[in-house]
Amino acid sequence: MTNFKYDSFDIVEVAEKCGIYFHPIQRNDVELKALCPFCSDTKYHLGLNRQKDRFNCFKCKAKGNSVSLFAQMHGISNKEAYTILKNEQGTLETKTLYFRVDEETPIRSIEERHDIYYEFLSLLRLNRNHLMNLENRGLNFGHIHQFMYRSIPTDNVFRREVLEALASKYNMVGIPGFWYDDKGDLQMFYKKLGGIFIPVCDKDGYIQGLQMRLDVPPGSDEKKFRWFSSKHFKDGTGARSWIHVVGDTTAREACLTEGAMKADVTSVLSDGRLFIAVPGVNAIEYLPNTLRELGITKVYEAFDLDKRSKPEVKQALITLRNTLSDMGVECVSCSWNPKYKGMDDYILAKTMSMQQVPLAA
Ligand SMILES: [Zn+2]
Numbered sequence: 638m639t640n641f642k643y644d645s646f647d648i649v650e651v652a653e654k655c656g657i658y659f660h661p662i663q664r665n666d667v668e669l670k671a672l673c674p675f676c677s678d679t680k681y682h683l684g685l686n687r688q689k690d691r692f693n694c695f696k697c698k699a700k701g702n703s704v705s706l707f708a709q710m711h712g713i714s715n716k717e718a719y720t721i722l723k724n725e726q727g728t729l730e731t732k733t734l735y736f737r738v739d740e741e742t743p744i745r746s747i748e749e750r751h752d753i754y755y756e757f758l759s760l761l762r763l764n765r766n767h768l769m770n771l772e773n774r775g776l777n778f779g780h781i782h783q784f785m786y787r788s789i790p791t792d793n794v795f796r797r798e799v800l801e802a803l804a805s806k807y808n809m810v811g812i813p814g815f816w817y818d819d820k821g822d823l824q825m826f827y828k829k830l831g832g833i834f835i836p837v838c839d840k841d842g843y844i845q846g847l848q849m850r851l852d853v854p855p856g857s858d859e860k861k862f863r864w865f866s867s868k869h870f871k872d873g874t875g876a877r878s879w880i881h882v883v884g885d886t887t888a889r890e891a892c893l894t895e896g897a898m899k900a901d902v903t904s905v906l907s908d909g910r911l912f913i914a915v916p917g918v919n920a921i922e923y924l925p926n927t928l929r930e931l932g933i934t935k936v937y938e939a940f941d942l943d944k945r946s947k948p949e950v951k952q953a954l955i956t957l958r959n960t961l962s963d964m965g966v967e968c969v970s971c972s973w974n975p976k977y978k979g980m981d982d983y984i985l986a987k988t989m990s991m992q993q994v995p996l997a998a
Pocket of ligand 1: 699
């Protein structure tokens with residue numbers, strides 16, 4: 638029996654041969670972003686890893702290596718693709734690709750970020766539609782004020798005023814979401830769609846960063862939740878996978894959910910219970926540290942029921958359970974009436990029906 642090892646090809650060169658279009662700005666030379674040729678991708682969902690010789694589309698889930706990429710693009714077998722690539726290797730001069738590789742500006746301390754985000758939010762307003770949206774989730778005016786939810790400023794004049802007020806008071810370098818343009822003017826990441834800024838706070842109430850809940854029209858494939866980040870801008874800084882903490886931080890048992898707003902709402906609806914929110918089921922990098930700092934011994938996992946059946950979420954939940962188990966933290970999966978997708982929807986419905994009892998009597 639012979640062990641046969643494929644020669645490996647540079648997946649980026651292969652992708653270029655296939656006419657795949659790369660994002661003009663790349664974070665580094667190893668992991669690159671490109672437009673996925675297998676789906677109607679317009680937002681660079683295709684990730685290529687040179688070191689691992691892998692490609693992976695986050696939208697259509699297409700994946701493979703340099704050989705299978707070439708094969709799929711040309712409708713031929715992997716063996717045929719290998720032969721072609723092998724023959725071309727060394728004879729065909731492949732163009733060297735040049736990307737602008739961005740060095741990330743170091744992020745500022747939590748205290749500095751908190752002060753600046755606090756001031757930023759204080760300068761912003763909450764429009765009527767967003768206020769109504771939040772009230773419909775079960776929050777009252779006091780909670781909305783306390784959580785500092787604000788509307789993303791879509792008005793150009795107002796946004797400029799806010800940016801100038803910040804720039805006159807603070808050095809904004811290293812604050813995710815902001816950057817200085819070539820003229821030296823402060824700019825911020827925003828979406829014309831508009832939406833709500835959601836502060837993501839640590840256990841002491843410091844604002845670590847901001848999430849945006851965008852007013853995405855139904856049926857759009859735009860992501861509803863985004864970090865307020867300036868990762869892809871010159872001298873900009875990216876957000877991290879910050880963990881949000883809300884409610885009674887003296888408790889040793891916490892509910893774990895996805896998304897800061899969901900955590901805020903569910904905590905309020907359950908009389909200030911301790912909620913910990915990860916930004917995504919897969920984004921648990923900072924979770925162990927937060928659990929340790931809070932001294933958590935038991936976690937009630939309360940991710941949306943509709944998500945739990947998705948294969949990629951199932952895998953993420955296994956990883957999460959293993960992480961908790963390694964830390965000696967007990968983990969219990971919460972369940973509720975599956976008519977309600979999220980625990981917040983369920984508790985809200987329950988609260989509403991309880992309030993209706995005296996009315997009916
Ligand atoms: Zn794709």
